[in-house]
Amino acid sequence: MSVLLIEAFYGGSHKQLMDLLQEELQEDCVLCTLPAKKWHWKARTAALYFMQTVPASTNYRFMPAHKLTHLQKVIGVKRNGDAYQSEGLPGQQKTRALGVLMKNGNVQSESGLCEAQPGLCTTQHEGLPSPGTAPARLNEAEASESTTSCQEEDKQQLTFNLCNVLSGQDYQQRPLHIAWPHRWEHDKDPETFFKVLLKLKEKDLPFQVSVLGEAFTEIPDIFSEAKKALGSSVLHWGYLPSKDDYFQALCMADVVISTAKHEFFGVAMVEAVYCGCYPLCPKALVYPEIFPAEYLYSTPEQLFKRLQNFCKRPDIVRKHLYKGETAGFAWAALGGKFRSLLAAEPREDL
Structure with missing residues (x-):
């Protein structure tokens, strides 16, 4: 199972959850992030940014069959068993980290993205490079800021x-x-x-x-x-x-x-x-x-x-002794639920 984690506000409790999932799931895991700044702007623009930055890959898209068929046509890949492989690569290497095509261990230079070796996770702490103008402006605005721990x-x-x-x-x-x-x-x-x-x-x-x-x-x-x-x-x-x-x-x-x-x-x-x-x-x-x-x-x-x-x-x-229930929020209780959710079969109503 390949898992794509997207976090537009990679800081605080958001970062804590993403790091926990990476550590505990131990899957072919890819993490795409943006810095923990400007919450309201992230809510408005992060989807556009990731849409243009994260290349389409059927290795981790949680989609029903009819949507996967459409995606195949869009990104031009063919299915071989349970894995989608790019055409024309020596040895038919699988597409990995963010769908970047690797050749002889190197990322194609035009992608501008980093490479994840098989079995490893890619974490981009300071945001992904942007191929589009709107996300570029977003990144430039954020680059002008610096996060401080406190005064x-x-x-x-x-x-x-x-x-x-x-x-x-x-x-x-x-x-x-x-x-x-x-x-x-x-x-x-x-x-x-x-x-x-x-x-x-x-x-x-x-x-x-x-x-x-x-x-x-x-x-x-x-x-x-x-x-x-x-x-x-x-x-x-x-x-x-x-x-x-x-x-x-x-x-x-x-x-x-x-x-x-x-x-x-x-x-x-x-x-x-x-x-x-x-x-x-x-x-x-x-x-x-x-x-x-x-x-x-x-x-x-x-x-x-x-x-x-x-x-x-x-x-x-x-x-005072707390009268509520907290055990249900521990990883011991939630870990299995996360794994089941990520491994679930896609449904037509998605």
Whole structure:
């Protein structure tokens, strides 16, 4: 089985899933990616980009027979058994990585694409070269940006140990520790999150906050403003490139908050629950499908009231045992389902 994975936003949880599939499926696997920047532009233009960049190949197209017949005519290949082979190549070498035709171990120069050796996976971290004008403009726009882990002044915090930060404090006596582990972009609604925290601070309620997640070139102004206003309540500020440090931060937190306006699943929230955090999520998007009702809020005012109570009684969340189900999200439960889906026979309704 040949598998083509396409990811237009290769970063964060998106990258995590793609890398996991590559590692666990262990098939003739091809991964085509674009950098994790400009989410809204990717949603609008990535399909056009990949349509022009990824050469058609029946080695991995999940299609019914009538569509495969049409594709044969389009790309000019003939079928030999279960594999599609290009005509005229010495030894009838199979087409591999992204359908690029290889001859004597070299990629045809006009393709402009990289070669994947048999049995290996090809990952293009910085996006694929574009043969078309529209995708070229897309790539040029992205090339002008550079991804940053976090703001310059926070680089010294990238390797840290929360156990050291909290040393000397009795666990039950320390202030409520709130985590926000999301991308530093407007679709995660940091404005609402910080507005609620500043309201807690105005009422002199004790809490500490760790603002995690990755920042990019364009960081919303609210982050620098909120860091200054929150002052000593900030325990950690910035992206942690080490997964061990990141999970340690979540393990030391009491509550994890989402204020997202856009969320397909919410890996960061589920990870935090695995690490023992009490989740508070909007009663919207995908969250009601994952979290029981007691972990959902409908308005910022409701979020504030929940956190206000937790600040006064942090022992409430520290003694709490999560009432939802998380085992179904583990690879042990999902691995077989992914394999079955990718190996399924194509249907006429696709």
